Amino acid sequence: MATTGTSAHLTAVPPQPRSPAPPPPTATLIGSVQRAVRLLETVAGHAYGAPAKQLARETGLALPTTYHLLRTLVHEGYLRRDKGLFFLGEAAERLSGSGARQKRRSKVVDTLARWRDAIGVPVYYAVYREGEIEVLCVSDTPGNPAVEEWADFRETGHAHAIGQCLLAQLDGAARRDHLSRYPVRPLTPYTVRDDHDLLRRLDRTRRMDLVTERQEYAPGTVCAAIPITVGATAASIALSLPAHQGDRLLPAAQHLQAELGRMLGSFALSISI
Template identity: 30%
Template structure:
């Protein structure tokens, strides 16, 4: 668990961390599994979980394991609609132009969160679940957002998260990744060359004037999303990123 921020409410932060850990575990975990992932004592976890169960945000199954509760559905759907209200029409417009799946992501703490998507119409296409959290170093959107941070902040984030490899193509050396961010700034976009999933290429552009760090990406099989195709579609991605940035300030 990350250090407690100044002025934070520890029990509240721990409760939300338990919800995040349940989500990371696929929505279900035992108390001992939660203790292993959070580092919290079992009595503390049990007290917090009982409160979350009473509120309906966590449910205990007959096998005594715990799952995310139904009250979270309304919160998630409301948050999704809030992002989708202004983002989805522009994401759909970009899909019409480039023919591949388009995602919008934000940097939440040390993680990338996918907040909206417009899928490709191809039968073989990329799909990233809205709400999915990943580390930024192995994704196009993550690198696009890291490039917008001061280098000492980006370095500190990478020290906290590490650079685990999702594929053999993932950059796992912090110095190499930090050096690559200068190129992202220079060219205005980031690439994921099979670093999150083998056989998938992604091009991502940051939303430069948005209230929070965010990026839009186009991803697809590298057999279709060739480097030449990326070059052709880049003006459309840049244009939509600029419009998304404008809309984000109004949302």
């Protein structure tokens, strides 16, 4: 009985090029940057400055390398040289200042979130700076959302508690200057009607009085604002509630005021975030 065989045809596959091995983690580090950073850190540890030879010894760098890096860092403003000693320069101090501001902002964010959760309301932080109302931080939740900014907060300070609170902390000339740029205009049936009425209201408000408004900025919303003054800076912590919870407004604001009073000293340091 004859059998028939089948033969397999093998096709040669060309060898595939190998992917290069990934570089070791340290291969992407730039040695000169590492040395410059080490030098900056060492200079920062000497409040009264240090000479190049001492810096070379403390960093473990060769003296020629140290001189080269010092010249570069002085040229870029990260160091300055005075009578043979090296100190941190203006560029390094700006970096340090930015880090401090970020730390202060983080403290404000964390504090507002804590108050938000403790009282169950959205919490706002605002300042009056260079003639403008600036809402710097808002902390809310899906269950307790912040007021929708349907009309620019900067232009409608006459209508919301934050703006009224900040304007109440200004002198008469600063108030009139603000209103010359952002005149009163009705937003709801409850909004103050004109500049004269607003100025009379502000005159009756003592500088550190709690300020409340009911549906003047947004229908269906009531708000309260607590003044904070540190030096020449006017600031405010505020909260909002739906109008049907209006009976909670004063107790919640008083709770927030008490919380603020307990930590005003440390919170005031964060005014300028």
